[in-house]
Amino acid sequence: MVTRIGMRVPFACEDDDGLVDVSAVVKKRAIRCALSRICGSCGEPLSRPIAFFGPESEADDAQFAFPPMHLGCAREAATDRGLAEGGHHLGHAFSSGPWGLVTTGGFDLIRPNRRGDPIWFSPNSVIESTSI
Amino acid sequence: MAFADVREYTHLTDDEVESIGAELDAIRVEIEASRGQADRDYVLRIITLQRRLATAGRITLFASMFPPAWLLGTALLGSAKIIENMEIGHNAMHGQWDWMNDPEIHSSNWEWDTTQPAEQWKHSHNYIHHQFTNVLGHDNDVGYGILRMSRDQKWHPVNLGQPIYNALLALLFEWGVALHDLDIEAIRKGQKDPKLLKKQLKQIGDKVGKQTFKDYVMFPLLTGPQFLHTLTANATANLARNLWTYMIIFCGHFPDGAVHFTEEELEDETRAEWYLRQMLGSANFEGGKFLHLMSGQLGYQIEHHLFPDLPSNRYAQISHKVKDICKRYDIPYTTGPLHKQYGQTLRTIMKLSLPNRRTTDNPAPSSERAPRRLRDDERPVRRSELGKWSPASA
Numbered sequence: 304m305v306t307r308i309g310m311r312v313p314f315a316c317e318d319d320d321g322l323v324d325v326s327a328v329v330k331k332r333a334i335r336c337a338l339s340r341i342c343g344s345c346g347e348p349l350s351r352p353i354a355f356f357g358p359e360s361e362a363d364d365a366q367f368a369f370p371p372m373h374l375g376c377a378r379e380a381a382t383d384r385g386l387a388e389g390g391h392h393l394g395h396a397f398s399s400g401p402w403g404l405v406t407t408g409g410f411d412l413i414r415p416n417r418r419g420d421p422i423w424f425s426p427n428s429v430i431e432s433t434s435i
Numbered sequence: 436m437a438f439a440d441v442r443e444y445t446h447l448t449d450d451e452v453e454s455i456g457a458e459l460d461a462i463r464v465e466i467e468a469s470r471g472q473a474d475r476d477y478v479l480r481i482i483t484l485q486r487r488l489a490t491a492g493r494i495t496l497f498a499s500m501f502p503p504a505w506l507l508g509t510a511l512l513g514s515a516k517i518i519e520n521m522e523i524g525h526n527a528m529h530g531q532w533d534w535m536n537d538p539e540i541h542s543s544n545w546e547w548d549t550t551q552p553a554e555q556w557k558h559s560h561n562y563i564h565h566q567f568t569n570v571l572g573h574d575n576d577v578g579y580g581i582l583r584m585s586r587d588q589k590w591h592p593v594n595l596g597q598p599i600y601n602a603l604l605a606l607l608f609e610w611g612v613a614l615h616d617l618d619i620e621a622i623r624k625g626q627k628d629p630k631l632l633k634k635q636l637k638q639i640g641d642k643v644g645k646q647t648f649k650d651y652v653m654f655p656l657l658t659g660p661q662f663l664h665t666l667t668a669n670a671t672a673n674l675a676r677n678l679w680t681y682m683i684i685f686c687g688h689f690p691d692g693a694v695h696f697t698e699e700e701l702e703d704e705t706r707a708e709w710y711l712r713q714m715l716g717s718a719n720f721e722g723g724k725f726l727h728l729m730s731g732q733l734g735y736q737i738e739h740h741l742f743p744d745l746p747s748n749r750y751a752q753i754s755h756k757v758k759d760i761c762k763r764y765d766i767p768y769t770t771g772p773l774h775k776q777y778g779q780t781l782r783t784i785m786k787l788s789l790p791n792r793r794t795t796d797n798p799a800p801s802s803e804r805a806p807r808r809l810r811d812d813e814r815p816v817r818r819s820e821l822g823k824w825s826p827a828s829a
Contacts, residue, residue, distance in 0.1 A: 307698075309602065314448045330703075334562070334566060335558075336563040337564050337565075338557075338562040338565060338566055339558045339561055339562040340528075340530065340542045340543055340557050341557075341558075347743050348543060348554050348557070349542075349543045350534075350543045351533075351536075351538055351543050351544060351768045353533075353543075386458050408534055408535065408536035408537075408541065409530055409533030409534040409536075409542075409744075410530075410533075411467075411744070412744075413706075414705070414706035414709055415705060415706060416453070416456070416705055416706055416707070417705060418703050418704070418705055419524065419703060427533075427534050428533070428534040428535070430536065
């Protein structure tokens with residue numbers, strides 16, 4: 304599926320009924336991505352290295368809100384970021400400022416301590432970290 | 436029953452549930468911090484052992500016209516297949532070794548020696564089974580869609596045949612697993628996306644073709660005049676693997692004490708609640724190092740469900756701490772010898788082939804605990820005064 308300006312809707316931003324909100328991560332989909340080892344952007348099986356892409360604050364904390372992606376999908380998302388609808392991008396309400404692209408061998412799924420809180424992803428064997 | 440009504444944890448306060456979560460988090464942190472070369476050496480050693488067993492088995496089968504050679508070759512090959520499926524493939528696809536950054540031993544690359552495509556296993560097992568563990572209507576591992584495994588599941592006359600279905604499932608386990616992610620119930624109800632079904636069937640067809648060619652054409656042909664002997668040896672090795680994996684997997688969630696749950700707010704449970712559901716829904720079995728190796732460390736099913744992506748060679752170490760937590764918080768830690776766990780599973784399968792009114796529930800220890808877990812605001816206020824040292828008593 305694509306948005307009205309031709310961007311691909313990330314798999315993790317669409318719920319099972321087809322509702323799309325690119326400013327939020329659908330928790331159910333995010334858990335599925337983590338456990339089934341599929342890409343949060345295209346929904347296809349992941350390949351090594353695994354990539355995470357998010358605001359620089361997330362990269363600095365090594366905790367990402369958006370699920371793991373293919374490196375190619377992460378690079379494509381980085382290219383699209385300037386065109387994001389209303390600043391919404393990969394589950395974030397604002398896409399301004401530098402973002403970090405981190406590649407890793409593995410990652411941890413961090414479940415929330417309180418009901419309603421989001422889940423996080425933490426790369427656990429970082430290969431490379433770059434700012435975009 | 437709903438998770439909030441599970442008797443085994445209704446005595447816990449919200450704070451205690453959170454404390455259990457924090458203690459389990461600490462175990463995870465400790466293992467991750469100490470994960471390193473020794474763990475890497477372990478998995479490399481097991482892969483080497485598995486490949487040597489497989490090679491020795493294949494070579495021995497060149498002499499498979501002699502019954503002892505046929506038997507030895509079959510045993511070596513069967514062992515190699517069991518280790519590949521249980522200790523290596525299953526655990527690699529959980530991402531237990533992803534941290535090593537090894538391009539071969541990685542959850543995205545490992546394709547195992549069985550008919551189910553790895554991609555479908557990672558969905559049906561890693562996601563459906565591990566996320567919705569023992570939740571009726573969600574976890575397809577509860578009876579694999581053909582067995583009634585809980586008294587909360589509605590009885591149907593077709594369940595009378597359970598002993599036969601169970602035997603067939605055990606014998607043909609590899610093929611049952613191959614079809615597992617198709618979600619037969621969704622197909623029956625016409626809810627399955629035809630495009631996805633077609634894609635999955637093609638994947639299964641390709642994998643079945645490769646496996647069949649390897650075990651029943653290529654390797655038998657390589658042994659020339661021993662074609663038929665090698666073919667029967669390969670079939671027997673696969674059969675032995677089927678029976679063993681079926682038994683180990685069924686002992687993980689169906690012995691007495693492992694709890695089944697009804698629909699819950701599954702996506703919104705906290706980490707601590709998720710931990711508890713995994714602990715209460717799983718069952719271990721006891722045994723030596725060899726048994727645990729051959730079962731992919733699934734004798735530590737509770738630990739595996741708590742930490743599915745931590746290296747399997749650490750589960751034994753983790754189990755002491757988990758057992759201690761269960762003891763301190765009065766939570767059941769279901770375990771027993773393998774024969775006892777499987778005996779209970781088999782008894783449940785037989786019993787549930789009949790309607791509930793014809794059988795009694797498995798005996799449960801009596802309890803004076805609350806019928807459901809109290810919220811903290813429903814509990815008596817904790818006493819905070821300090822006895823005679825409190826100002827009020829002065």
